[in-house]
Amino acid sequence: MIESFIEKHNLPKYRLNQFNEQFYKQAIHSFDELTTWPKDLREQLKKELEFNSLIPEKQVHSQKDNTTKVLFKRKTNGQYIETVLMRYKDGRNSICVSCMVGCPVGCSFCATGKLGFHGNLSAREIVDQVMYFKRQLVKENQTVTNIVFMGMGEPMLNLKEVLGAIDTFTSPEKLAMSSRRITVSTSGYAPQLKTLLKTGFKGKLAISLHAPNQELRETMMPVAKAFDLEQLFTVLKDYEKQNNKIITYEYILIDHINDQEKHAKQLAKLLKNRLAHVNLIPYNPIFGVDYKRSSKNNIHKFSKILTDAGISNTIRVTMGDDVNAACGQLAGQAG
Numbered sequence: 001m002i003e004s005f006i007e008k009h010n011l012p013k014y015r016l017n018q019f020n021e022q023f024y025k026q027a028i029h030s031f032d033e034l035t036t037w038p039k040d041l042r043e044q045l046k047k048e049l050e051f052n053s054l055i056p057e058k059q060v061h062s063q064k065d066n067t068t069k070v071l072f073k074r075k076t077n078g079q080y081i082e083t084v085l086m087r088y089k090d091g092r093n094s095i096c097v098s099c100m101v102g103c104p105v106g107c108s109f110c111a112t113g114k115l116g117f118h119g120n121l122s123a124r125e126i127v128d129q130v131m132y133f134k135r136q137l138v139k140e141n142q143t144v145t146n147i148v149f150m151g152m153g154e155p156m157l158n159l160k161e162v163l164g165a166i167d168t169f170t171s172p173e174k175l176a177m178s179s180r181r182i183t184v185s186t187s188g189y190a191p192q193l194k195t196l197l198k199t200g201f202k203g204k205l206a207i208s209l210h211a212p213n214q215e216l217r218e219t220m221m222p223v224a225k226a227f228d229l230e231q232l233f234t235v236l237k238d239y240e241k242q243n244n245k246i247i248t249y250e251y252i253l254i255d256h257i258n259d260q261e262k263h264a265k266q267l268a269k270l271l272k273n274r275l276a277h278v279n280l281i282p283y284n285p286i287f288g289v290d291y292k293r294s295s296k297n298n299i300h301k302f303s304k305i306l307t308d309a310g311i312s313n314t315i316r317v318t319m320g321d322d323v324n325a326a327c328g329q330l331a332g333q334a335g
């Protein structure tokens with residue numbers, strides 16, 4: 001965006017540096033605050049470039065914890081997306097970004113999947129979700145510490161724009177975040193994952209696994225029919241080799257579906273001798289889906305079986321479920 005403005009007006013390189021410093025690092029609230037640029041140039045910029053690609057329509061804050069969900073309207077076509085800021089007690093401010101409007105994957109437990117697919121977000125729209133919260137955090141002398149691609153959409157199916165956004169997040173001139181602070185999550189598109197690895201991706205990887213065997217996975221996640229566990233784990237092995245980093249496996253625990261003792265044992269076997277951490281997520285109810293959250297007893301039993309088998313795991317503290325901002329609950333409507 002700004003690069004083409006600089007080029008079109010034949011501006012010196014330092015104008016770009018000034019822009020990046022104020023727009024991304026200082027997180028200014030409008031082009032009027034771009035005070036390192038002369039007024040006439042700012043006015044020209046305002047005429048040619050939108051300060052924001054998204055309009056925040058509604059913001060809801062969880063009473064239970066420090067989670068904030070925002071409903072954004074896309075300036076291009078009026079569609080809605082959602083983004084969540086999770087403030088942790090240890091000081092981390094993690095933003096869960098969306099990369100699509102809806103999602104074509106259709107996982108059985110996910111509110112976004114129920115919407116169907118309505119479009120890909122641009123890299124700019126992904127970045128603007130983060131900038132919205134960064135502007136709020138900077139006012140409190142805080143900043144964005146982590147970004148997770150776990151909102152609406154499957155990042156592997158909008159890879160070009162996702163990579164463009166990651167470039168802005170990690171570029172030293174822009175948001176200058178360490179790639180260790182960026183997590184990309186996928187439901188298991190093995191070929192696209194391979195492409196991501198070929199780019200030299202150094203961020204963290206999270207796999208939405210949710211079932212410990214092929215048969216059950218196919219009933220919960222249609223992607224599993226196209227790319228089976230064997231294909232997926234072949235690519236994941238490459239990631240382990242390339243980055244020597246632990247992969248997080250997301251596992252939503254659903255009562256009597258995937259939370260039995262046999263499932264925990266199968267999962268332990270599947271992840272044995274891998275650089276793996278399992279994130280056990282108590283299921284968050286969504287409208288129109290008949291699943292129930294596993295009992296506390298089953299959740300702890302499941303976790304213990306993994307621990308006893310030497311598989312690192314944690315039970316995720318559910319954040320934002322009172323405002324439908326928890327995992328699997330984003331559906332483009334705040335509140």
Ligand code: SF4
Pocket residue numbers: 103104105106107110111112113114151152153154187208328
């Ligand atoms: S879990 Fe992820 S991949 Fe599956 S439908 Fe929801 S948003 Fe799409």
